[in-house]
Amino acid sequence: xxxxxxxxxxxxxxxxxxxxxxxxxxxxxxxxxxxxxxxxxxxxxxxxxxxxxxxxxxxxxxxxxxxxxxxxxxxxxxxxxxxxxxxxxxxxxxxxxxxxxxxxxxxxxxxxxxxxxxxxxxxxxxxxxxxxxxxxxxxxxxxxxxxxxxxxxxxxxxxxxxxxxxxxxxxxxxxxxxxxxxxxxxxxxxx
Amino acid sequence: xxxxxxxxxxxxxxxxxxxxxxxxxxxxxxxxxxxxxxxxxxxxxxxxxxxxxxxxxxxxxxxxxxxxxxxxxxxxxxxxxxxxxxxxxxxxxxxxxxxxxxxxxxxxxxxxxxxxxxxxxxxxxxxxxxxxxxxxxxxxxxxxxxxxxxxxxxxxxxxxxxxxxxxxxxxxxxxxxxxxxxxxxxxxxxx
Numbered sequence: 422x423x424x425x426x427x428x429x430x431x432x433x434x435x436x437x438x439x440x441x442x443x444x445x446x447x448x449x450x451x452x453x454x455x456x457x458x459x460x461x462x463x464x465x466x467x468x469x470x471x472x473x474x475x476x477x478x479x480x481x482x483x484x485x486x487x488x489x490x491x492x493x494x495x496x497x498x499x500x501x502x503x504x505x506x507x508x509x510x511x512x513x514x515x516x517x518x519x520x521x522x523x524x525x526x527x528x529x530x531x532x533x534x535x536x537x538x539x540x541x542x543x544x545x546x547x548x549x550x551x552x553x554x555x556x557x558x559x560x561x562x563x564x565x566x567x568x569x570x571x572x573x574x575x576x577x578x579x580x581x582x583x584x585x586x587x588x589x590x591x592x593x594x595x596x597x598x599x600x601x602x603x604x605x606x607x608x609x610x611x612x
Numbered sequence: 613x614x615x616x617x618x619x620x621x622x623x624x625x626x627x628x629x630x631x632x633x634x635x636x637x638x639x640x641x642x643x644x645x646x647x648x649x650x651x652x653x654x655x656x657x658x659x660x661x662x663x664x665x666x667x668x669x670x671x672x673x674x675x676x677x678x679x680x681x682x683x684x685x686x687x688x689x690x691x692x693x694x695x696x697x698x699x700x701x702x703x704x705x706x707x708x709x710x711x712x713x714x715x716x717x718x719x720x721x722x723x724x725x726x727x728x729x730x731x732x733x734x735x736x737x738x739x740x741x742x743x744x745x746x747x748x749x750x751x752x753x754x755x756x757x758x759x760x761x762x763x764x765x766x767x768x769x770x771x772x773x774x775x776x777x778x779x780x781x782x783x784x785x786x787x788x789x790x791x792x793x794x795x796x797x798x799x800x801x802x803x
Contacts, residue, residue, distance in 0.1 A: 465697050477689040478669055480682065491671065498668040499690055506656050508697040 435504035436605050437529050438596065441516045441575060442538030443567045444553065445545030447584035447592065448513040451538065454593035455511065462607055467503055469496050471514040484564040490521050497525035504532045509605070517566050519573040536596065537578040540585050542567045626695035627796050628720050629787065632707045632766060633729030634758045635744065636736035638775035638783065639704040642729065645784035646702065653798055658694055660687050662705040675755040681712050688716035695723045700796070708757045710764040727787065728769040731776050733758045 438455075440448045452468060459466050475482070478495045482488040493516050500510045516522055526533045545567065546554035557565035564570040575581075580599055582592040600606045629646075631639045643659060650657050666673070669686045673679040684707050691701045707713050717724045736758065737745035748756035755761040766772075771790055773783040791797045 467693055467697065478686055481672075495669055499693065502658055502690065502694060503697065503699075506658065506694065506697070506699040508694075508699070 434532075434605055435507045436509050436532045436534055436600070436603075437500045437504045437525075438509070438511045439500070439516070439522065439525060439533060439535045440511065440513045440538050441522060441535065441578075442584075443540065443542065443545045443572055444515060444565075445548045446538040446540040447582070447589060448515075448538045450589040451582065451584070451592045451596070452511055452513050454589050455596055458593060458597055459509070459606065462609065464606055465508050467508060467510050469500060469510060469512045469514070474499075474514060484570070486518070490518060493518070493521045494524065497521075497528055500525070501528050501532075504529060515566050515572070517570065517572045519575065522575065534580070534599070535575050535578040537575045537581040538592075539574070539581055539583050544585050625723075625796055626698045627700050627723045627725055627791070627794075628691045628695045628716075629700070629702045630691070630707070630713065630716060630724060630726050631702065631704045631729050632713060632726065632769075633775075634731065634733065634736045634763055635706060635756075636739045637729040637731040638773070638780060639706075639729045641780040642773065642775075642783045642787070643702055643704050645780050646787055649784060649788055650700070650797065653800065655797055656699050658699060658701050660691060660701060660703045660705070665690075665705065675761070677709070681709060684709070684712045685715065688712075688719055691716070692719050692723075695720060706757050706763070708761065708763045710766065713766065725771070725790070726766050726769040728766045728772040729783075730765070730772055730774050735776050 440452070442448050449470065452470065456466060456468060474492065474496050478499070479492045482492050493514065496512050496514055496516075500512055503510045522535065526535065542554070546558070549555070553562060553565070554568065556562045557568040560569070566572050580595060582595060584592060587595075597606070597609075601608050631643070633639050640661065643661065647657060647659060665683065665687050669690070670683045673683050684705065687703050687705055687707075691703055694701045713726065717726065733745070737749070740746070744753060744756070745759065747753045748759040751760070757763050771786060773786060775783060778786075788797070788800070792799050
Protein backbone atom coordinates (compact mmCIF):
# COMPACT_ATOMS: atom_id res chain seq x y z
CA UNK A 422 0.00 0.00 0.00
CA UNK A 423 1.19 3.48 -0.81
CA UNK A 424 2.53 5.37 2.17
CA UNK A 425 0.80 8.68 1.59
CA UNK A 426 2.42 10.11 4.70
CA UNK A 427 5.56 10.49 2.68
CA UNK A 428 4.01 13.40 0.84
CA UNK A 429 4.44 16.70 2.63
CA UNK A 430 2.63 19.82 1.51
CA UNK A 431 5.87 21.64 0.75
CA UNK A 432 6.83 19.12 -1.90
CA UNK A 433 3.39 18.81 -3.44
CA UNK A 434 3.26 17.43 -6.95
CA UNK A 435 1.03 19.15 -9.40
CA UNK A 436 -2.05 17.47 -10.75
CA UNK A 437 -5.22 18.46 -12.52
CA UNK A 438 -8.56 17.13 -11.38
CA UNK A 439 -10.57 17.57 -14.54
CA UNK A 440 -14.27 17.44 -13.72
CA UNK A 441 -16.68 16.89 -16.54
CA UNK A 442 -20.43 16.64 -16.33
CA UNK A 443 -23.74 18.32 -17.08
CA UNK A 444 -24.85 21.58 -15.56
CA UNK A 445 -26.30 20.60 -12.19
CA UNK A 446 -24.44 17.29 -12.01
CA UNK A 447 -22.63 18.39 -8.85
CA UNK A 448 -19.23 19.65 -10.06
CA UNK A 449 -19.33 22.84 -8.00
CA UNK A 450 -20.74 21.28 -4.86
CA UNK A 451 -18.14 18.52 -4.83
CA UNK A 452 -15.44 21.10 -5.55
CA UNK A 453 -16.51 23.13 -2.52
CA UNK A 454 -16.17 20.11 -0.22
CA UNK A 455 -12.91 19.11 -1.78
CA UNK A 456 -11.34 22.54 -1.55
CA UNK A 457 -12.16 22.71 2.16
CA UNK A 458 -10.48 19.39 2.81
CA UNK A 459 -7.44 20.05 0.61
CA UNK A 460 -6.82 23.43 2.24
CA UNK A 461 -6.96 21.75 5.67
CA UNK A 462 -4.11 19.56 4.52
CA UNK A 463 -2.11 22.60 3.55
CA UNK A 464 -2.22 21.95 -0.16
CA UNK A 465 -1.80 24.74 -2.67
CA UNK A 466 -4.80 24.79 -4.94
CA UNK A 467 -6.43 26.70 -7.75
CA UNK A 468 -9.96 26.21 -9.00
CA UNK A 469 -10.75 27.06 -12.60
CA UNK A 470 -14.49 26.80 -12.85
CA UNK A 471 -16.56 27.66 -15.87
CA UNK A 472 -17.56 31.11 -14.64
CA UNK A 473 -14.07 32.20 -13.57
CA UNK A 474 -12.64 31.22 -16.91
CA UNK A 475 -15.42 32.71 -19.01
CA UNK A 476 -14.88 36.00 -17.14
CA UNK A 477 -11.10 36.12 -17.19
CA UNK A 478 -9.98 34.20 -20.25
CA UNK A 479 -12.90 33.76 -22.58
CA UNK A 480 -15.09 36.83 -22.49
CA UNK A 481 -16.76 37.18 -25.86
CA UNK A 482 -16.85 33.47 -26.59
CA UNK A 483 -20.25 31.87 -27.06
CA UNK A 484 -21.47 28.28 -26.88
CA UNK A 485 -20.92 26.99 -30.41
CA UNK A 486 -18.74 23.89 -30.66
CA UNK A 487 -15.83 26.04 -31.83
CA UNK A 488 -16.16 28.52 -28.98
CA UNK A 489 -16.62 25.80 -26.38
CA UNK A 490 -13.51 24.06 -27.69
CA UNK A 491 -11.50 27.28 -27.51
CA UNK A 492 -12.69 27.87 -23.96
CA UNK A 493 -11.71 24.37 -22.86
CA UNK A 494 -8.31 24.62 -24.58
CA UNK A 495 -7.61 27.79 -22.62
CA UNK A 496 -8.54 26.08 -19.37
CA UNK A 497 -6.20 23.24 -20.30
CA UNK A 498 -3.37 25.66 -21.15
CA UNK A 499 -3.62 27.34 -17.74
CA UNK A 500 -4.14 24.08 -15.85
CA UNK A 501 -1.00 22.74 -17.51
CA UNK A 502 1.04 25.84 -16.58
CA UNK A 503 0.00 25.47 -12.96
CA UNK A 504 0.18 21.72 -12.56
CA UNK A 505 3.60 21.39 -14.21
CA UNK A 506 4.87 23.79 -11.57
CA UNK A 507 3.56 21.70 -8.72
CA UNK A 508 0.27 23.51 -8.22
CA UNK A 509 -2.82 21.30 -7.96
CA UNK A 510 -5.73 22.50 -10.08
CA UNK A 511 -9.39 21.64 -10.17
CA UNK A 512 -11.22 22.46 -13.39
CA UNK A 513 -14.97 22.41 -13.12
CA UNK A 514 -16.35 23.31 -16.52
CA UNK A 515 -18.90 21.14 -18.33
CA UNK A 516 -16.30 20.31 -21.03
CA UNK A 517 -18.76 18.34 -23.14
CA UNK A 518 -16.51 17.13 -25.96
CA UNK A 519 -14.36 14.04 -25.57
CA UNK A 520 -11.80 15.07 -28.16
CA UNK A 521 -10.90 18.29 -26.40
CA UNK A 522 -10.71 16.60 -23.00
CA UNK A 523 -8.38 14.07 -24.59
CA UNK A 524 -6.22 16.95 -25.84
CA UNK A 525 -5.98 18.17 -22.26
CA UNK A 526 -5.04 14.66 -21.17
CA UNK A 527 -2.31 14.50 -23.77
CA UNK A 528 -1.00 17.91 -22.73
CA UNK A 529 -0.79 17.04 -19.03
CA UNK A 530 0.06 13.36 -19.22
CA UNK A 531 -0.16 11.60 -15.87
CA UNK A 532 -0.98 14.85 -14.10
CA UNK A 533 -4.42 14.66 -15.70
CA UNK A 534 -7.15 12.98 -13.65
CA UNK A 535 -10.52 12.90 -15.34
CA UNK A 536 -13.48 12.81 -12.99
CA UNK A 537 -16.85 12.09 -14.53
CA UNK A 538 -19.54 13.73 -12.44
CA UNK A 539 -22.47 11.63 -13.48
CA UNK A 540 -26.15 12.42 -13.25
CA UNK A 541 -28.93 12.13 -15.79
CA UNK A 542 -30.46 15.13 -17.50
CA UNK A 543 -33.69 14.41 -15.62
CA UNK A 544 -32.02 14.52 -12.20
CA UNK A 545 -29.99 17.63 -13.11
CA UNK A 546 -33.20 19.33 -14.27
CA UNK A 547 -34.95 18.48 -10.97
CA UNK A 548 -32.09 20.04 -8.99
CA UNK A 549 -31.99 23.17 -11.11
CA UNK A 550 -33.11 26.09 -8.96
CA UNK A 551 -32.35 28.63 -11.69
CA UNK A 552 -34.81 27.03 -14.10
CA UNK A 553 -32.24 26.79 -16.88
CA UNK A 554 -33.24 23.29 -17.91
CA UNK A 555 -36.89 24.30 -18.08
CA UNK A 556 -35.98 27.15 -20.40
CA UNK A 557 -33.80 24.80 -22.46
CA UNK A 558 -36.63 22.25 -22.76
CA UNK A 559 -38.89 25.04 -24.04
CA UNK A 560 -36.23 26.10 -26.52
CA UNK A 561 -35.69 29.45 -24.80
CA UNK A 562 -31.99 28.68 -24.27
CA UNK A 563 -30.19 27.39 -27.33
CA UNK A 564 -27.11 25.14 -27.26
CA UNK A 565 -27.82 23.84 -23.77
CA UNK A 566 -25.64 20.83 -23.00
CA UNK A 567 -27.60 17.60 -22.58
CA UNK A 568 -30.78 19.13 -24.02
CA UNK A 569 -30.05 20.86 -27.30
CA UNK A 570 -26.27 20.42 -27.40
CA UNK A 571 -24.18 17.23 -27.12
CA UNK A 572 -22.57 15.82 -24.02
CA UNK A 573 -20.04 13.08 -24.62
CA UNK A 574 -19.35 11.10 -21.43
CA UNK A 575 -15.75 9.99 -20.86
CA UNK A 576 -14.90 6.44 -21.91
CA UNK A 577 -12.12 5.79 -19.40
CA UNK A 578 -12.23 8.41 -16.67
CA UNK A 579 -9.96 7.90 -13.67
CA UNK A 580 -13.06 8.22 -11.50
CA UNK A 581 -16.82 8.20 -12.00
CA UNK A 582 -18.93 9.81 -9.32
CA UNK A 583 -22.57 8.82 -9.23
CA UNK A 584 -24.12 11.93 -7.78
CA UNK A 585 -27.62 10.53 -8.07
CA UNK A 586 -26.79 8.14 -5.25
CA UNK A 587 -23.79 9.50 -3.34
CA UNK A 588 -23.63 12.68 -1.32
CA UNK A 589 -21.17 15.40 -2.29
CA UNK A 590 -19.17 14.61 0.88
CA UNK A 591 -18.90 10.96 -0.14
CA UNK A 592 -17.81 11.91 -3.63
CA UNK A 593 -15.22 14.37 -2.33
CA UNK A 594 -13.91 11.58 -0.10
CA UNK A 595 -13.56 9.25 -3.09
CA UNK A 596 -11.39 11.83 -4.80
CA UNK A 597 -9.27 12.35 -1.69
CA UNK A 598 -8.74 8.60 -1.44
CA UNK A 599 -7.58 8.47 -5.06
CA UNK A 600 -5.19 11.38 -4.50
CA UNK A 601 -3.80 9.72 -1.38
CA UNK A 602 -3.32 6.41 -3.18
CA UNK A 603 -1.39 8.20 -5.89
CA UNK A 604 0.64 9.98 -3.23
CA UNK A 605 -0.42 13.33 -4.59
CA UNK A 606 -1.58 14.63 -1.22
CA UNK A 607 -0.61 13.76 2.34
CA UNK A 608 -2.92 11.40 4.20
CA UNK A 609 -5.42 12.94 6.59
CA UNK A 610 -4.05 13.43 10.11
CA UNK A 611 -5.73 11.24 12.72
CA UNK A 612 -8.23 13.38 14.66
CA UNK B 613 22.61 44.07 2.93
CA UNK B 614 20.14 41.33 2.06
CA UNK B 615 21.49 37.82 2.48
CA UNK B 616 20.27 36.31 -0.74
CA UNK B 617 21.83 32.97 0.15
CA UNK B 618 18.93 32.42 2.47
CA UNK B 619 16.69 31.77 -0.49
CA UNK B 620 16.72 28.20 -1.67
CA UNK B 621 15.09 27.15 -4.91
CA UNK B 622 12.69 24.81 -3.16
CA UNK B 623 11.10 27.66 -1.25
CA UNK B 624 11.02 30.13 -4.13
CA UNK B 625 8.66 33.02 -3.79
CA UNK B 626 6.56 33.91 -6.76
CA UNK B 627 7.06 37.14 -8.62
CA UNK B 628 6.15 38.60 -11.98
CA UNK B 629 8.75 40.37 -14.07
CA UNK B 630 6.51 42.47 -16.25
CA UNK B 631 8.44 43.65 -19.28
CA UNK B 632 7.03 46.52 -21.27
CA UNK B 633 8.52 48.14 -24.35
CA UNK B 634 8.23 48.59 -28.09
CA UNK B 635 8.57 45.82 -30.61
CA UNK B 636 12.32 45.41 -31.08
CA UNK B 637 13.21 47.05 -27.78
CA UNK B 638 14.88 43.87 -26.56
CA UNK B 639 12.28 42.14 -24.40
CA UNK B 640 12.73 38.72 -25.96
CA UNK B 641 16.53 38.86 -26.14
CA UNK B 642 16.83 39.87 -22.49
CA UNK B 643 14.32 37.19 -21.56
CA UNK B 644 16.41 34.54 -23.30
CA UNK B 645 19.50 35.49 -21.29
CA UNK B 646 17.53 35.73 -18.09
CA UNK B 647 15.82 32.37 -18.50
CA UNK B 648 19.18 30.67 -19.02
CA UNK B 649 20.57 32.17 -15.83
CA UNK B 650 17.45 31.55 -13.74
CA UNK B 651 17.27 27.91 -14.80
CA UNK B 652 20.93 27.48 -13.82
CA UNK B 653 19.94 28.56 -10.34
CA UNK B 654 17.21 25.95 -10.27
CA UNK B 655 14.35 28.39 -10.29
CA UNK B 656 10.94 27.39 -11.55
CA UNK B 657 9.94 29.75 -14.31
CA UNK B 658 7.27 30.41 -16.87
CA UNK B 659 7.52 32.87 -19.76
CA UNK B 660 4.35 34.39 -21.14
CA UNK B 661 5.43 36.25 -24.21
CA UNK B 662 3.16 37.99 -26.65
CA UNK B 663 3.11 35.15 -29.18
CA UNK B 664 2.48 32.35 -26.68
CA UNK B 665 -0.42 34.23 -25.20
CA UNK B 666 -1.95 35.31 -28.50
CA UNK B 667 -1.85 31.66 -29.59
CA UNK B 668 -3.16 30.04 -26.42
CA UNK B 669 -5.33 32.60 -24.71
CA UNK B 670 -6.22 35.32 -27.15
CA UNK B 671 -6.71 33.85 -30.58
CA UNK B 672 -9.18 36.00 -32.44
CA UNK B 673 -8.27 39.21 -30.67
CA UNK B 674 -6.93 42.06 -32.80
CA UNK B 675 -4.94 45.16 -31.97
CA UNK B 676 -7.62 47.71 -31.12
CA UNK B 677 -7.25 49.29 -27.68
CA UNK B 678 -10.05 47.10 -26.40
CA UNK B 679 -8.52 43.88 -27.73
CA UNK B 680 -5.04 44.80 -26.54
CA UNK B 681 -6.45 45.51 -23.08
CA UNK B 682 -8.25 42.17 -23.01
CA UNK B 683 -5.07 40.39 -24.06
CA UNK B 684 -3.03 42.07 -21.33
CA UNK B 685 -5.68 41.39 -18.69
CA UNK B 686 -5.52 37.69 -19.57
CA UNK B 687 -1.75 37.69 -19.23
CA UNK B 688 -2.13 39.36 -15.84
CA UNK B 689 -4.73 36.80 -14.74
CA UNK B 690 -2.44 33.90 -15.55
CA UNK B 691 0.68 35.61 -14.18
CA UNK B 692 -1.19 36.18 -10.93
CA UNK B 693 -2.32 32.54 -10.70
CA UNK B 694 1.27 31.38 -11.14
CA UNK B 695 3.08 33.93 -9.02
CA UNK B 696 0.69 33.63 -6.07
CA UNK B 697 1.58 29.94 -6.00
CA UNK B 698 5.29 30.59 -5.84
CA UNK B 699 6.03 30.32 -9.55
CA UNK B 700 8.15 33.12 -11.05
CA UNK B 701 6.78 34.48 -14.31
CA UNK B 702 8.21 36.68 -17.02
CA UNK B 703 5.70 38.45 -19.22
CA UNK B 704 7.15 39.89 -22.39
CA UNK B 705 4.31 41.51 -24.28
CA UNK B 706 4.46 45.13 -25.48
CA UNK B 707 1.68 46.07 -23.03
CA UNK B 708 1.46 49.64 -24.29
CA UNK B 709 -1.18 51.08 -21.96
CA UNK B 710 -0.27 52.34 -18.51
CA UNK B 711 -3.73 51.86 -17.05
CA UNK B 712 -3.83 48.15 -17.79
CA UNK B 713 -0.29 47.60 -16.51
CA UNK B 714 -1.37 49.37 -13.33
CA UNK B 715 -4.29 46.97 -13.06
CA UNK B 716 -1.80 44.12 -13.22
CA UNK B 717 0.26 45.82 -10.52
CA UNK B 718 -2.78 46.16 -8.30
CA UNK B 719 -3.69 42.51 -8.85
CA UNK B 720 -0.25 41.19 -7.94
CA UNK B 721 0.85 43.72 -5.34
CA UNK B 722 4.50 43.43 -4.38
CA UNK B 723 4.94 40.38 -6.61
CA UNK B 724 4.74 42.75 -9.59
CA UNK B 725 8.05 44.08 -10.89
CA UNK B 726 7.70 46.40 -13.87
CA UNK B 727 10.71 46.45 -16.17
CA UNK B 728 10.75 49.18 -18.80
CA UNK B 729 12.74 47.96 -21.80
CA UNK B 730 13.64 51.29 -23.31
CA UNK B 731 14.69 52.07 -26.85
CA UNK B 732 13.52 54.74 -29.26
CA UNK B 733 11.32 53.96 -32.23
CA UNK B 734 14.25 54.87 -34.49
CA UNK B 735 16.59 52.36 -32.86
CA UNK B 736 13.92 49.65 -32.79
CA UNK B 737 13.26 50.27 -36.49
CA UNK B 738 16.97 49.94 -37.30
CA UNK B 739 17.12 46.57 -35.52
CA UNK B 740 14.00 45.25 -37.19
CA UNK B 741 15.00 42.40 -39.50
CA UNK B 742 11.39 41.56 -40.35
CA UNK B 743 10.78 45.03 -41.81
CA UNK B 744 7.66 45.56 -39.70
CA UNK B 745 8.54 49.16 -38.84
CA UNK B 746 9.14 49.99 -42.48
CA UNK B 747 5.72 48.64 -43.34
CA UNK B 748 4.22 50.56 -40.44
CA UNK B 749 5.89 53.82 -41.55
CA UNK B 750 4.39 53.30 -45.00
CA UNK B 751 0.98 52.67 -43.47
CA UNK B 752 0.92 49.06 -44.60
CA UNK B 753 0.51 47.84 -41.03
CA UNK B 754 -2.16 49.63 -39.02
CA UNK B 755 -2.17 50.02 -35.25
CA UNK B 756 1.57 49.52 -34.91
CA UNK B 757 2.76 50.52 -31.44
CA UNK B 758 5.06 53.53 -31.45
CA UNK B 759 4.23 54.40 -35.04
CA UNK B 760 0.49 54.48 -35.55
CA UNK B 761 -0.63 53.31 -32.11
CA UNK B 762 0.23 54.74 -28.67
CA UNK B 763 2.94 53.55 -26.32
CA UNK B 764 2.73 54.90 -22.79
CA UNK B 765 6.05 54.47 -20.96
CA UNK B 766 5.85 53.55 -17.27
CA UNK B 767 6.11 56.42 -14.80
CA UNK B 768 7.65 54.49 -11.91
CA UNK B 769 8.95 51.16 -13.11
CA UNK B 770 11.00 49.08 -10.70
CA UNK B 771 13.73 49.01 -13.34
CA UNK B 772 14.49 50.80 -16.59
CA UNK B 773 16.81 49.08 -19.03
CA UNK B 774 18.45 51.27 -21.64
CA UNK B 775 18.91 48.80 -24.44
CA UNK B 776 20.36 51.44 -26.75
CA UNK B 777 23.49 51.47 -24.59
CA UNK B 778 23.59 48.25 -22.58
CA UNK B 779 23.97 44.74 -23.93
CA UNK B 780 21.25 42.16 -23.30
CA UNK B 781 23.64 40.32 -20.94
CA UNK B 782 24.17 43.49 -18.91
CA UNK B 783 20.44 44.11 -18.73
CA UNK B 784 19.73 40.52 -17.68
CA UNK B 785 22.36 40.96 -14.95
CA UNK B 786 20.64 44.12 -13.68
CA UNK B 787 17.43 42.15 -13.28
CA UNK B 788 19.21 39.30 -11.51
CA UNK B 789 20.78 41.79 -9.11
CA UNK B 790 17.38 43.28 -8.33
CA UNK B 791 15.91 39.81 -7.74
CA UNK B 792 18.81 38.90 -5.45
CA UNK B 793 18.45 42.12 -3.48
CA UNK B 794 14.80 41.37 -2.96
CA UNK B 795 15.71 37.81 -1.93
CA UNK B 796 13.49 36.41 -4.68
CA UNK B 797 16.21 34.19 -6.07
CA UNK B 798 19.32 32.63 -4.55
CA UNK B 799 22.61 34.40 -5.15
CA UNK B 800 24.82 33.04 -7.91
CA UNK B 801 27.18 30.30 -6.74
CA UNK B 802 30.86 31.33 -6.88
CA UNK B 803 32.44 29.78 -9.98
